[in-house]
Amino acid sequence: MSLPELMSRVVIVGSRAHLEKAVEALYETETLHLIDYINGSDDGFSIGRPLKGSQEASERLLRIRAAEKELGINTKKSKINPVPVKDIRAQISAGKVDEVEKEVFAAADERNSLVQRVSDLEFVHKNLGLLSRLPLDLEFYSGYDSIKAFVGTFKTDPSEDLLKLENAEVFIAGGKKEVPVAAVFIKASEADKASSMLSDLGYVEIPVPEGSGSPKAMEEAVAAEIAGIRARLEEIGKKMAELSERHEAFLAASDEELSIKVEKGGIPLRIATSEYSFVIDGWIPAAQVESVKAELEAKLAGAAYVEFQESRGRNQHESDEAEPRFKTAPSKMKNGNMVSKFEFPTKLVSTPKYNELDPSILMAVFLPFFFGFMVGDAAYALPFIILGLYGIRNAKSKEFRAIGTVLFFGGIWTFIFGFFFFGEMLGMHFVGNNPLAPGEMSVNWQYLLNIESYPEWFISIIPNDGHGIGKLHDVTFLLKVSVYMGIVHLMIAYIIGFYNSFIQHGFRSALHHKGGWILVLVGLVMVCFALTELLFYSKPMEGTLLTIVAVGAVVLLAGVVLAWPAEKAQVILEMPGIVGNILSYTRLAAIGMSKAGMALAFNYMSIIMIGSGGDIVSYIAGFLIFLIGHLMIWVLAILSAGLHSLRLQFVEAMNKFFVGGGKDYEPLMVKRKNTKVVETEV
Amino acid sequence: MELGLIAIGAGLAVGLTGIGAGWAEKDVGAAAVGAMTEDASLFGKGMILMVLPETIVIFGLVVAILAVFVLGA
Numbered sequence: 001m002s003l004p005e006l007m008s009r010v011v012i013v014g015s016r017a018h019l020e021k022a023v024e025a026l027y028e029t030e031t032l033h034l035i036d037y038i039n040g041s042d043d044g045f046s047i048g049r050p051l052k053g054s055q056e057a058s059e060r061l062l063r064i065r066a067a068e069k070e071l072g073i074n075t076k077k078s079k080i081n082p083v084p085v086k087d088i089r090a091q092i093s094a095g096k097v098d099e100v101e102k103e104v105f106a107a108a109d110e111r112n113s114l115v116q117r118v119s120d121l122e123f124v125h126k127n128l129g130l131l132s133r134l135p136l137d138l139e140f141y142s143g144y145d146s147i148k149a150f151v152g153t154f155k156t157d158p159s160e161d162l163l164k165l166e167n168a169e170v171f172i173a174g175g176k177k178e179v180p181v182a183a184v185f186i187k188a189s190e191a192d193k194a195s196s197m198l199s200d201l202g203y204v205e206i207p208v209p210e211g212s213g214s215p216k217a218m219e220e221a222v223a224a225e226i227a228g229i230r231a232r233l234e235e236i237g238k239k240m241a242e243l244s245e246r247h248e249a250f251l252a253a254s255d256e257e258l259s260i261k262v263e264k265g266g267i268p269l270r271i272a273t274s275e276y277s278f279v280i281d282g283w284i285p286a287a288q289v290e291s292v293k294a295e296l297e298a299k300l301a302g303a304a305y306v307e308f309q310e311s312r313g314r315n316q317h318e319s320d321e322a323e324p325r326f327k328t329a330p331s332k333m334k335n336g337n338m339v340s341k342f343e344f345p346t347k348l349v350s351t352p353k354y355n356e357l358d359p360s361i362l363m364a365v366f367l368p369f370f371f372g373f374m375v376g377d378a379a380y381a382l383p384f385i386i387l388g389l390y391g392i393r394n395a396k397s398k399e400f401r402a403i404g405t406v407l408f409f410g411g412i413w414t415f416i417f418g419f420f421f422f423g424e425m426l427g428m429h430f431v432g433n434n435p436l437a438p439g440e441m442s443v444n445w446q447y448l449l450n451i452e453s454y455p456e457w458f459i460s461i462i463p464n465d466g467h468g469i470g471k472l473h474d475v476t477f478l479l480k481v482s483v484y485m486g487i488v489h490l491m492i493a494y495i496i497g498f499y500n501s502f503i504q505h506g507f508r509s510a511l512h513h514k515g516g517w518i519l520v521l522v523g524l525v526m527v528c529f530a531l532t533e534l535l536f537y538s539k540p541m542e543g544t545l546l547t548i549v550a551v552g553a554v555v556l557l558a559g560v561v562l563a564w565p566a567e568k569a570q571v572i573l574e575m576p577g578i579v580g581n582i583l584s585y586t587r588l589a590a591i592g593m594s595k596a597g598m599a600l601a602f603n604y605m606s607i608i609m610i611g612s613g614g615d616i617v618s619y620i621a622g623f624l625i626f627l628i629g630h631l632m633i634w635v636l637a638i639l640s641a642g643l644h645s646l647r648l649q650f651v652e653a654m655n656k657f658f659v660g661g662g663k664d665y666e667p668l669m670v671k672r673k674n675t676k677v678v679e680t681e682v
Numbered sequence: 683m684e685l686g687l688i689a690i691g692a693g694l695a696v697g698l699t700g701i702g703a704g705w706a707e708k709d710v711g712a713a714a715v716g717a718m719t720e721d722a723s724l725f726g727k728g729m730i731l732m733v734l735p736e737t738i739v740i741f742g743l744v745v746a747i748l749a750v751f752v753l754g755a
Contacts (some may be wrong), residue, residue: 171737211721348726479744536752542723580737583744647733 001357001496002505004331004662006286008311009035011279012296019278019615020051021052023267025299026280030669033330035281037272041325048273054265060097061258067101068251069106071244075252075674082676083253092254100247107243109512111236114229119333121226125204128219130181133173139212141183148191149181150412155202155606158182162201164195181206207344252674260670266666283665284331286311314355314503329354332665341363341392344402349650350660356500359658363649364487367406370645372413373485375637376471377599378425381418384411384632406642420461420594423468431466443603460520471589471596486585487525489653490578494518497657509566516563516571517578523556523576536601581652587644595633604627688754692746697744706735 010032013023026032039046075160118596130153132136142151157180162170168186186194209219272279283293312318314328319327321455329353333343342364379580384407391404400480423430425445431454434445445451459466494517501510530549533539541549563571602625609622714728 054751313750345726349730350726352731475747536748566697580741585739586744587740590747604707643733647729647736649735650730 001359002334003314003357004352005334005355005665006287006311006331007033007283007665008286009281009291009309009326009329010284010289011281011309013277013279013301013307016048016273016276017272018300018303019268021046022278022280022300022304023051023264025296026282027264027668027670028299029295031288031292031667032282032286032414032669033111033284033665034267035325036270037279037281038318041296041323042272044274045279046274048268048271048278048437050268051265054262057071057258057265060092061255061262063097063101064251064255064258067104067247068255070104071161071240071247073244073248073251075185075255078248078674080251080252080674082583082672082674083249084678085257085672086678088250088253088257088675091250092257096250097254100250100434104247106239107236107240107536111233111240114233114236116234118226118229120138121222121229123217124209125222128215128222129211129216130206130482131208131221132215132328133178133181134183134215136171136183137212137214138208138210138218141208144185146188147185148188148194148527149183149185150194150198150203150205151208152181152203153181154182154204156180158201158203159573160608161197164198166190168194172183177205177327218390220319225458244423249416249674256672260672265546272303278347279328281309285506306464312354315506316355316504319355321474328663330665331358331662333358333360334361338405341402341405342585345406345447345646345649349654349658351662353659353662357496357657357674358660359496359649359654362492362496364409367645367649368409368413370485370648371406371410371641372417373482374413374594374641374644375410375414376422377416377427377595378415378418379630380634380637381415384414384627387411398660410645411644420518421463421469423462423464423466424471424596427596427603427633429468429470430462431468432456443607448607469603471592472600476595477588478592482585482588483582483587486522486582486648486652489585489648490581490656491518491519493656494521498660500657512566514657515558518562519555519559519562520571520575521559521578523552523554523559524575525582526552527556528579528582551681559670584652585648587648591640591644592639596635598633598636599630602626602633605629606632685754688749692749695746695749696739697741697742701741703735703737703739706738707732712733 012022012026037045037047043640053259131151134151139153157174159172159174159180159182162168162172162182162184165186166182167190168184170182170184172180172182174180181648184194184198211217230262268278271281293308295305298304305667309594312322319329331352333340333346333352335358337341339361342360343358344360345363345367346360372381375384388404388411389399390407392408395401395404413596418424428448429444432444446454454466464470465493473479494514497517498510498514501514505513528553530545533545534541539545559570567574605628606622606626609618612618710732712723714732718728729737
């Protein structure tokens with residue numbers, strides 16, 4: 001359990017002439033979390049102007065990105081050998097950006113115009129295809145003074161109506177499966193009348209291409225032209241693929257280099273500058289302040305000074321009293337290699353505040369534990385472990401590595417619970433003849449593999465004489481276990497809450513805000529325990545039970561009294577909520593039960609089918625049911641067990657102590673993937 | 683006869699609470715997905731809100747289990 005790392009605020013002051021050098025030096029230390037300057041905070045200061053050259057760099061970057069887009073290069077995914085920074089800088093200043101841009105756009109422009117041309121020609125080609133069904137040459141459609149020509153397609157067969165037209169010459173090409181096409185030549189004076197009639201028939205005009213001769217001949221000519229352009233397009237496509245291959249390294253590397261330059265160039269926009277000086281405020285992990293200060297002063301050699309301002313404590317007053325932009329210190333979560341993988345689920349909710357405990361370690365312990373308890377099967381565990389290991393080793397994104405870690409540890413707990421607690425594999429117990437339910441029809445491995453007897457040690461490591469806890473038999477026991485787990489989990493959550501409140505507001509406040517709840521929880525648990533014994537098992541209310549109720553009631557009352565100043569009536573209204581929270585943990589048993597139920601059904605079906613006789617079909621069907629059924633349960637296990645264990649963390653536990661809303665610690669630093677700094681150069 | 687009634691009661695406990703939880707979750711879920719399309723980092727908060735009503739069905743399940751295993755035994 002750890003708090004985010006202690007932070008110190010420093011201020012770096014120097015002459016404006018050395019700003020660029022200072023920014024470089026800050027990036028090299030990789031520790032300073034910059035505090036943005038707000039214009040107007042101090043007299044005589046305002047935000048600065050971008051560094052020299054960053055304007056040019058951002059223009060170049062835009063062009064590089066445009067070229068990448070044309071070539072379809074994704075620099076985040078490109079796998080090139082990192083280019084030395086010195087080389088890429090030399091290439092950029094030698095004007096290679098323009099060169100590459102020119103080459104890429106020459107090809108891209110030609111491609112775009114040809115694509116446009118093809119789509120135009122295809123339209124013409126389609127129209128010519130329609131026109132060629134009429135027995136007219138192209139020149140007949142235009143060039144009249146007193147005649148108006150309509151040519152187009154119709155929704156339905158227009159022959160009947162068109163033939164009624166007077167003073168008109170009509171050509172119709174119909175067909176059962178084709179769109180009807182017709183040309184109507186009508187006296188210009190009657191054109192309006194004809195036009196309204198045509199539109200009633202669903203007339204759509206065909207633009208007649210200019211030219212003469214039969215449409216068929218022109219259609220062929222257009223088709224030939226389209227084929228020619230397509231061939232050219234293919235050539236250009238090849239050329240662009242070649243360009244993409246040739247320039248990928250340059251584009252990816254210069255994209256990265258220029259992005260870095262633009263980012264650094266923009267730093268003055270986030271700091272305070274006056275006519276001759278600059279002031280940079282920032283957070284540095286307290287432990288590193290001295291070394292960073294020494295490093296910076298050595299690098300800047302008198303050009304700038306670093307001054308320590310404060311080390312921010314955890315008490316909320318300190319933050320509240322600070323100047324607005326210094327209020328929130330960034331949270332740098334401090335976890336080991338393994339636990340840090342569980343920062344991802346924490347951050348799904350929020351980043352912890354600077355002065356609250358980071359719940360990642362709670363996540364690291366309970367998330368896989370609950371997951372394992374819910375799935376609890378020795379066979380399902382193995383794919384989880386393998387998949388998790390694969391994810392940890394090979395996944396590139398942080399999210400998938402986090403999911404891999406949860407699966408891996410979840411798989412280990414699944415195996416531990418599955419083997420040593422439930423004694424189960426693929427929903428079947430290792431040892432037959434459940435002593436608690438004699439005559440039960442459940443299938444088990446002992447019967448299936450015809451094992452005479454297991455060795456003594458094997459029986460001794462699994463409870464219930466090697467039979468294990470039956471998910472469908474020992475239900476009450478499992479429910480109780482889940483509830484106890486819940487009580488422990490909630491208690492830890494309340495204690496963390498108490499600690500958070502203690503460091504933020506002091507002991508008194510913690511006692512009222514959280515201490516009361518702890519007592520209420522304890523009291524409620526005792527009273528509820530006694531009530532359950534009384535109601536379900538009809539035990540008489542005397543002796544120990546009476547003592548428990550009495551003590552519980554006293555503790556409960558003490559809790560209410562303690563919490564009252566801070567929470568008022570809330571403390572009473574929330575009590576059913578706490579009981580609800582505790583009962584919510586029964587899902588641990590319930591989900592295990594549902595999986596066991598499904599597994600039992602599939603096993604029973606498939607084993608009856610396989611065992612029923614020598615019929616090959618039922619043999620295969622039984623095997624398939626077995627395979628698909630278990631695969632389904634396994635996939636559902638990820639969803640239900642994964643989500644529910646996450647939920648128990650998020651809702652039941654973290655609501656008791658976690659506030660979140662912290663600011664991520666993001667020091668100024670450069671991440672290079674496609675470029676590299678070679679030691680000999682600076 | 684009595685066992686049958688217990689079984690019906692248990693079924694009703696799970697079924698009705700299931701409908702209730704589903705009804706509640708449908709609105710929350712739609713809103714949560716809407717929020718997530720605008721800002722993917724809201725997943726955690728969305729999930730918390732989304733699963734809140736689902737406790738109802740767990741209560742139903744507990745009642746059903748107690749009915750079958752405690753009353754029915």
